[in-house]
Amino acid sequence: MSFRQHLNIAVLWVLTAFTVFSVRGAFMGAERAKVFFNSMPMVLFWCLLLLLFIIGFFVYASLRKRWPLTAIHAGCILVLAGGMVGSEKGHPLVDRFLGKSSFTKGTLELRQGQSSNHVELDSGTGNGELLFTVRLKDAFIEYYDKPAIHIQFSDHTHFSVPAEVGKEMALPDNRGTVQVTKVYRNFKLKQVDGRMTPYEADESGSNPAYELVLVPDGKPPETFFVFERMPMHTMGGRDYRAEYVAPRMVKDYKSTLQVIEEGGVVKEATIEVNKPLYYGGYHFYQSTFAYDQTGPVSGISVSSSRGVWVVFVGYGVIFAGLVMQFGSKLLKGVAR
Amino acid sequence: MMMGEMRIKADIQGLLIYLTMAGYLLVFLSAVKFSKLAKVLFAGSFVLSLAALVYRWVVVGHLPMQNMFEVFLFLGFTIWPIHLLSKKILRNDKSAYMMIDAVLGLVVLFPAGYVFNHQPQYLPPALQYWLFGPHVAAYMLAYIFMAKAAVFAAGGLILYHDDRALNNTMADSGYRLVAVGFPLLTLGLFLGSIWGKYAWGDWWGWDPKELWSLVCWLVYAIYLHTRYAWPKRYQIHHVLNILGLVCIVITLLWVNLSKIFSGGLHNYAS
Ligand code: HEM
Numbered sequence: 124m125s126f127r128q129h130l131n132i133a134v135l136w137v138l139t140a141f142t143v144f145s146v147r148g149a150f151m152g153a154e155r156a157k158v159f160f161n162s163m164p165m166v167l168f169w170c171l172l173l174l175l176f177i178i179g180f181f182v183y184a185s186l187r188k189r190w191p192l193t194a195i196h197a198g199c200i201l202v203l204a205g206g207m208v209g210s211e212k213g214h215p216l217v218d219r220f221l222g223k224s225s226f227t228k229g230t231l232e233l234r235q236g237q238s239s240n241h242v243e244l245d246s247g248t249g250n251g252e253l254l255f256t257v258r259l260k261d262a263f264i265e266y267y268d269k270p271a272i273h274i275q276f277s278d279h280t281h282f283s284v285p286a287e288v289g290k291e292m293a294l295p296d297n298r299g300t301v302q303v304t305k306v307y308r309n310f311k312l313k314q315v316d317g318r319m320t321p322y323e324a325d326e327s328g329s330n331p332a333y334e335l336v337l338v339p340d341g342k343p344p345e346t347f348f349v350f351e352r353m354p355m356h357t358m359g360g361r362d363y364r365a366e367y368v369a370p371r372m373v374k375d376y377k378s379t380l381q382v383i384e385e386g387g388v389v390k391e392a393t394i395e396v397n398k399p400l401y402y403g404g405y406h407f408y409q410s411t412f413a414y415d416q417t418g419p420v421s422g423i424s425v426s427s428s429r430g431v432w433v434v435f436v437g438y439g440v441i442f443a444g445l446v447m448q449f450g451s452k453l454l455k456g457v458a459r
Numbered sequence: 460m461m462m463g464e465m466r467i468k469a470d471i472q473g474l475l476i477y478l479t480m481a482g483y484l485l486v487f488l489s490a491v492k493f494s495k496l497a498k499v500l501f502a503g504s505f506v507l508s509l510a511a512l513v514y515r516w517v518v519v520g521h522l523p524m525q526n527m528f529e530v531f532l533f534l535g536f537t538i539w540p541i542h543l544l545s546k547k548i549l550r551n552d553k554s555a556y557m558m559i560d561a562v563l564g565l566v567v568l569f570p571a572g573y574v575f576n577h578q579p580q581y582l583p584p585a586l587q588y589w590l591f592g593p594h595v596a597a598y599m600l601a602y603i604f605m606a607k608a609a610v611f612a613a614g615g616l617i618l619y620h621d622d623r624a625l626n627n628t629m630a631d632s633g634y635r636l637v638a639v640g641f642p643l644l645t646l647g648l649f650l651g652s653i654w655g656k657y658a659w660g661d662w663w664g665w666d667p668k669e670l671w672s673l674v675c676w677l678v679y680a681i682y683l684h685t686r687y688a689w690p691k692r693y694q695i696h697h698v699l700n701i702l703g704l705v706c707i708v709i710t711l712l713w714v715n716l717s718k719i720f721s722g723g724l725h726n727y728a729s
Contacts, residue, residue, distance in 0.1 A: 131688040135681060142677040149670040156665040206663065397588040397658050408660045426660035434662055438649040445645055449638035453548060
């Protein structure tokens with residue numbers, strides 16, 4: 124057998140091994156598979172694969188001369204190389220080479236108004252530092268459905284009104300009308316002329332509340348408050364209860380981020396799932412979202428973009444090469 | 460999990476699917492004896508499948524390619540256009556090919572008609588990305604071509620004998636279909652990577668469904684290189700071609716097959 128024939132078979136073996144590893148990885152689940160594919164034996168395998176591609180260009184004239192084939196295999200090299208420099212193992216290696224200090228992936232947890240440049244690394248190896256600061260200016264959730272106030276009468280009749288200042292609405296069975304008359308972002312009480320009076324507090328914190336006026340048929344109006352963070356409660360002498368019903372079908376999580384360098388805002392953008400912010404070699408993604416007593420807490424995943432463009436160009440080149448290679452074969456009507 | 464027990468869909472959506480399937484069945488029965496009639500029936504079935512798809516689109520208000528039901532519905536709709544295209548690719552217009560494609564139509568519509576639940580769902584945030592539709596569509600088209608390639612491979616294995624011309628036709632047809640399917644498979648992988656980068660920050664996440672789609676891609680790469688190394692070993696080509704389809708089926712159903720390995724990014728089908 125000639126060297127070329129040996130190499131033909133070597134390629135088949137290596138691709139088969141790659142396939143077997145991938146099947147193995149699929150049974151591991153994403154997290155363990157990632158560790159497996161970054162392990163030392165696999166690093167050797169990636170290098171071997173890369174080497175095989177390069178040897179291929181020297182050994183097979185067609186890979187050099189027929190440019191669709193050149194594109195397909197050069198594209199594979201690009202994807203592989205781009206993946207390697209951006210990987211968990213490759214990233215620090217490239218850093219050492221460039222004399223830089225960076226990280227591949229981590230999480231930044233910010234409350235409204237908070238800023239930070241410390242990123243908790245996903246690898247669990249401490250903190251990564253950004254060379255700039257990120258501030259969470261605003262964070263909110265968009266829903267498919269709307270928040271509502273749910274009113275339930277003692278005979279189990281119930282009724283919902285949108286949780287926003289609105290029109291007077293008729294209750295079922297001619298019971299009268301109900302209307303949301305005021306919305307508080309931070310509801311507080313204070314003494315005014317000896318009476319406890321609600322007001323919208325300016326200080327930080329949040330206690331969303333709704334003022335409603337219910338007019339029972341033929342009786343004087345009754346005012347009451349519904350608090351977002353309090354469950355349904357009974358009100359003395361009244362035959363109804365009310366509670367806030369949060370919307371459930373999340374459409375999108377959004378955070379407005381500011382990038383701060385040397386005291387000034389250099390970039391501001393609202394990120395959402397599928398729409399990251401890019402700055403200084405990192406992409407910032409909306410990752411998690413929660414509420415605590417102080418308001419929204421936005422979990423932002425930060426990931427290095429190293430090698431990504433090489434990978435995408437590689438993919439594009441492979442695809443173009445494939446279309447040329449097979450397109451011309453099919454058009455010519457020859458299968459070889 | 461959307462995979463429930465087998466259930467009839469007693470509504471307009473179900474009716475459109477069942478009518479399309481009935482159409483495909485008639486095409487299958489008439490393809491060889493009354494091929495002119497079968498051609499008309501095939502086109503008619505396509506119109507029905509288009510109606511089923513458009514109906515779904517209107518009901519859910521977005522491109523219907525977000526869950527298993529919609530994916531199989533879409534596959535059922537691609538059968539006739541791919542049938543026409545395949546005649547060009549294969550340079551052949553045998554009525555038996557129409558029969559094969561009609562069966563394929565029945566096979567892909569069966570899960571949409573009887574297995575997967577079609578309750579409309581709100582789209583979770585991660586799926587609201589414009590490349591998501593093209594990503595799924597590229598894969599679906601690739602899968603249909605690969606399924607057809609596997610039919611020829613199976614035919615090649617079963618009918619393998621001294622008839623050189625027939626052996627050549629089977630091997631050649633299988634290759635031609637892979638030659639269309641493989642670039643589409645690559646495109647699906649590519650668009651999925653872009654989407655992954657935008658949605659999760661990683662173009663590759665080592666998630667089981669990703670790895671299975673890589674396995675499919677690699678099996679076809681092995682097939683192509685085996686053809687180069689041993690151009691006349693048709694039986695090996697055929698086996699690899701069929702293995703490719705087996706991997707595709709595993710990829711498609713992985714989330715549903717393995718409830719044990721949960722937590723992957725691609726659980727949108729559940
Ligand atoms: C995942 C990796 C790879 C992919 C996706 C790939 C893809 C392809 C494709 C699509 C073809 C064209 C087949 C045809 O026209 O039927 C091809 C041919 C070929 N590939 Fe690869 N390839 C890969 C790895 C390699 C490696 C590692 C080598 C060698 C070191 C190699 C060497 C060749 C050769 C020699 C041909 C045949 C060229 C000819 O027809 O003259 N390939 N490859």
